[in-house]
Amino acid sequence: MTDGARLFLDAWTHARPQPPARRAATLLARLGGEAEPERLPIGVRDRRLLELFAGMAGAHLAGVAECDSCGGAIEVAASVDMLMSGPPTAPILVEIDGERVPVRFPTTHDVLAAVAAPDPSRRLAELCAGKGELGAGEAEQVGAALLAADPLLDPQIAVTCPDCGAETVFGFDVGAFLWAKVEDRARHLLSQIHRLACAYGWTESEILKLPEARRAAYLELSAA
Ligand SMILES: [Zn+2]
Structure with missing residues (x-):
């Protein structure tokens, strides 16, 4: 070095x-x-x-x-x-309102935008799912699907x-x-x-x- x-x-x-x-x-x-x-x-x-x-x-x-x-x-x-x-597997699909929605992994941009929101984990899930408003349960589902797909997000x-x-x-x-x-x-x-x-x-x-x-x-x- x-x-x-x-x-x-x-x-x-x-x-x-x-x-x-x-x-x-x-x-x-x-x-x-x-x-x-x-x-x-x-x-x-x-x-x-x-x-x-x-x-x-x-x-x-x-x-x-x-x-x-x-x-x-x-x-x-x-x-x-x-x-x-355990490299990330794709695509990730989460069922929201009877519809299978593709969800992407969060980026640094997403995390920075989410930490400024009143409910950061829900906002992060919304950004990853490309949805304006998710219920608490749906946001949890998105979070769980992301963590299951890439263990490095929460080792x-x-x-x-x-x-x-x-x-x-x-x-x-x-x-x-x-x-x-x-x-x-x-x-x-x-x-x-x-x-x-x-x-x-x-x-x-x-x-x-x-x-x-x-x-x-x-x-x-x-x-x-
Ligand atoms: Zn012990």
């Missing part, structure tokens, strides 16, 4: 003040070269982002969660590949508790996970820049032009 360090920090700076619903699209545009990521179905967008970040942060996801049954700590481990499985990871044997299912927020990785990487880069600038008087731009291995080597020398 030599040439990528500057690009990466610029992407982070740009995405940081944005609402979470927009950040994923910004990262994909700036780091993945995607022309109009706001128009991509969310599942497609997140698959491309996960691929991009598997290269940066590794394909392994790990964390600690609490057992629903005994409250014990459970180590949760998953791989990006596990999340990527679930099932874990068995080593203490009591109970199974707990955790939801996994792809956007929040990726953003945390981006923040970690940005803080790491900024800390490198800060330490090298203090030690050698180089500018941010000079430091970012150094290959990663040379930055690390100079950091070791400056600490010796």
